[in-house]
Amino acid sequence: MTDSAPKDKAQKSLLMAFQLQGRRIFVFGGGQVALSRVNSVLNAGAAEILVRSLDVCDEIKELTKTHNEVRYIDNIDLKDAQFDVENEDRCDLMFACITDRAVSEKLAHTFRKICPINCADIPDLCDFYCGSIVKRGPLEVLVSTNGNAPRLARRIRQDIEGLIDGTNMQKAVEKVGILRAKLRQKHSGQDKESIKTRMKWLSDVCDSWSFNQLGSLDEADFDLLLSQYPNHVSHDQFLSIAKS
Amino acid sequence: MTDSAPKDKAQKSLLMAFQLQGRRIFVFGGGQVALSRVNSVLNAGAAEILVRSLDVCDEIKELTKTHNEVRYIDNIDLKDAQFDVENEDRCDLMFACITDRAVSEKLAHTFRKICPINCADIPDLCDFYCGSIVKRGPLEVLVSTNGNAPRLARRIRQDIEGLIDGTNMQKAVEKVGILRAKLRQKHSGQDKESIKTRMKWLSDVCDSWSFNQLGSLDEADFDLLLSQYPNHVSHDQFLSIAKS
Numbered sequence: 001m002t003d004s005a006p007k008d009k010a011q012k013s014l015l016m017a018f019q020l021q022g023r024r025i026f027v028f029g030g031g032q033v034a035l036s037r038v039n040s041v042l043n044a045g046a047a048e049i050l051v052r053s054l055d056v057c058d059e060i061k062e063l064t065k066t067h068n069e070v071r072y073i074d075n076i077d078l079k080d081a082q083f084d085v086e087n088e089d090r091c092d093l094m095f096a097c098i099t100d101r102a103v104s105e106k107l108a109h110t111f112r113k114i115c116p117i118n119c120a121d122i123p124d125l126c127d128f129y130c131g132s133i134v135k136r137g138p139l140e141v142l143v144s145t146n147g148n149a150p151r152l153a154r155r156i157r158q159d160i161e162g163l164i165d166g167t168n169m170q171k172a173v174e175k176v177g178i179l180r181a182k183l184r185q186k187h188s189g190q191d192k193e194s195i196k197t198r199m200k201w202l203s204d205v206c207d208s209w210s211f212n213q214l215g216s217l218d219e220a221d222f223d224l225l226l227s228q229y230p231n232h233v234s235h236d237q238f239l240s241i242a243k244s
Numbered sequence: 245m246t247d248s249a250p251k252d253k254a255q256k257s258l259l260m261a262f263q264l265q266g267r268r269i270f271v272f273g274g275g276q277v278a279l280s281r282v283n284s285v286l287n288a289g290a291a292e293i294l295v296r297s298l299d300v301c302d303e304i305k306e307l308t309k310t311h312n313e314v315r316y317i318d319n320i321d322l323k324d325a326q327f328d329v330e331n332e333d334r335c336d337l338m339f340a341c342i343t344d345r346a347v348s349e350k351l352a353h354t355f356r357k358i359c360p361i362n363c364a365d366i367p368d369l370c371d372f373y374c375g376s377i378v379k380r381g382p383l384e385v386l387v388s389t390n391g392n393a394p395r396l397a398r399r400i401r402q403d404i405e406g407l408i409d410g411t412n413m414q415k416a417v418e419k420v421g422i423l424r425a426k427l428r429q430k431h432s433g434q435d436k437e438s439i440k441t442r443m444k445w446l447s448d449v450c451d452s453w454s455f456n457q458l459g460s461l462d463e464a465d466f467d468l469l470l471s472q473y474p475n476h477v478s479h480d481q482f483l484s485i486a487k488s
Contacts, residue, residue, distance in 0.1 A: 012289035013261035014337075015386035016372040018360070020258055045256035093258075116262070116360065128260040139400070142259035142386040148421030149382075151450040152458070156383070156413055163407050169400055177392030206395040214396070 013129070015142055020046040024090070028078060028107055029097035030056030033120045037095040038063060038070060040130060050091070052076050053098075078103045085114045096120065123147060132157040136170040138177060171215030176206060182222055187229060197230050204232045257373070259386055264290040268334070272322060272351055273341035274300030277364045281339040282307060282314060284374060294335075296320050297342075322347045329358045340364065367391060376401040380414040382421060415459030420450060426466055431473060441474050448476045 025041045027034050030053035038060060041049055049070045051060055056072055063070045078098065083089040094111040096104045096119040108125040111117050119125035132153040134141040141160055143153045164170060183198055205225075206214070213235045217225070224242060225233060233241070269285045271278050274297035282304060285293055293314045295304055300316055307314045322342065327333040338355040340348045340363040352369040355361050363369035376397040378385040385404055387397045408414060427442055449469075450458070457479045461469070468486060469477060477485070 012265070012287065013263050013384070014285060014288035014290075015259070015261055015375065015377055015384055017257035017259055017375050017386070017388040017390070018372045019370060020256070041258060043256070044258035046258075126263060128262045131259065131261050133259055138390045138392045140257070140259055140388045140390065141400075141404070142261070142388075144261040144384045144386075145417045145421070146261070146382045146384065149417045149424065149450065151447050152413075152417055152420050155450070155455075156385075156408075156417075159407060159411070159413075160385070160404055163403060164400075167403070169396075169403075173389045173393045173396055173400075176396050177389070180393065203395050206393065206399070211399075 013144060013146060015144060017140070018044075018093070020044045020093070022047045023092040024048040024050065026091045026094045026111070027051045027097060028095065029053050030060055031097060032057065034095070034097040035059050037097055041093070042067060042069060043135070052078070054078075078107070083110050085110060091115055094118070096125075134161050134164065136161075136164050137174055139164065139170050139173045168211045168215040172211040175214050175217045176202075179205070179217065179222055179225070182226060183229065186226055201230050201232065209235050257388065257390060259388060261384070262288075262337070264288045264337070266291045267336040268292040268294065270335045270338045270355070271295045271341060272339065273297050273364075274304055275341060276301065278339070278341040279303050281341055285337070286311060286313060287379070296322070298322075322351070327354050329354060335359055338362070340369075378405050378408065380405075380408050381418055383408065383414050383417045412455045412459040416455040419458050419461045420446075423449070423461065423466055423469070426470060427473065430470055445474050445476065452476075453479050
């Protein structure tokens with residue numbers, strides 16, 4: 001839980017899924033907060049994660065051995081460092097995970113020019129927060145209390161995890177992802193009418209089949225279902241076609 | 245639902261809450277997608293939203309009358325326009341909501357230099373996606389299927405809305421936000437020990453009281469609860485103190 005200065009007016013934010021493929025991330029600091037940021041951006045598919053600190057914890061050292069994406073630059077005294085953000089210090093996202101506020105401010109003002117920044121526990125130096133996140137395969141959920149109750153966000157996240165795990169949502173998302181790719185492969189027209197028909201058909205399936213029904217689709221089912229395209233097929237109709 | 249090219253490898257992303265206070269946003273295009281982006285960033289607290297298009301829908305025109313933050317620049321032919329992103333065209337977030345792919349590409353390549361970008365329905369030109377969002381006061385939840393099943397994300401969002409509305413989570417978040425601000429006001433020490441004690445006390449309350457118990461706190465309750473600080477008070481203990 002962060003313990004930050006209360007804002008004068010209610011905090012709001014735009015929730016978004018930021019794409020990290022091909023991106024370079026700087027993580028300043030080498031403690032447990034830095035470690036959690038490294039893990040987050042590593043899981044999110046960042047191409048290059050440079051940990052910049054005079055010292056890092058053992059877990060980060062371990063990550064540099066097991067993941068080529070993670071590198072540790074150990075010769076930087078952040079207090080005196082000068083950065084060339086247009087050239088060798090360019091990056092796409094910056095995390096400061098250090099306790100020295102003056103250094104965080106310096107980093108924030110330098111890097112804000114080129115990328116969104118996050119300074120742990122200093123809300124007024126943050127372009128973005130990471131919130132409390134559920135990951136279930138391709139399905140991800142972010143819970144944000146907009147700074148009001150970060151600790152409670154954890155409990156809400158746990159309740160959402162319970163909902164997801166109890167209803168086969170993850171499998172349903174995975175299977176619809178496959179069905180969608182197969183549909184586009186089989187009926188690949190790029191004119192507006194083709195796109196519209198594909199979207200309508202897939203929407204009908206997504207809206208009318210249950211999570212369990214979607215999650216149970218297998219390879220043979222995909223073929224059978226796609227053979228009915230562009231007709232809408234309810235799950236009952238699908239079962240009777242499968243039996244016949 | 246977007247209907248985008250399938251990616252070679254599983255899409256991943258970093259979910260985040262992006263702060264828009266004091267920020268300038270460009271929305272290129274003036275149709276229904278542009279309108280939905282304008283509404284999103286307006287609700288998220290953006291300071292300045294410039295809609296740039298040769299034509300906009302009536303709803304956007306209406307927004308420019310009711311919200312000072314929203315302005316409409318109507319003299320831009322995007323095909324030929326030159327942008328000066330370092331000076332008058334600087335912005336903090338850019339949305340392209342137009343159907344012409346070549347123009348989207350031009351905009352993306354120009355603005356990616358200075359800010360994160362989103363080009364509707366063109367995933368390979370997006371730094372971020374907006375996903376399916378639940379808003380309940382200060383509590384916000386983002387559902388992302390990482391491009392696998394956007395339509396299903398809508399249903400998952402609805403189930404999460406049901407969970408939130410059925411369990412008083414919104415009220416609990418609001419009340420903990422107030423309790424947190426009052427706690428910091430009454431016990432304002434900024435040394436490490438004071439911060440740690442505050443965080444521990446608030447965490448204990450958040451972890452051990454139910455959403456309903458937290459959501460039911462009123463002004464007198466806040467005072468009574470804070471009078472017990474730094475001792476941890478269970479809800480049963482609180483009730484018996486309140487009665488005595």
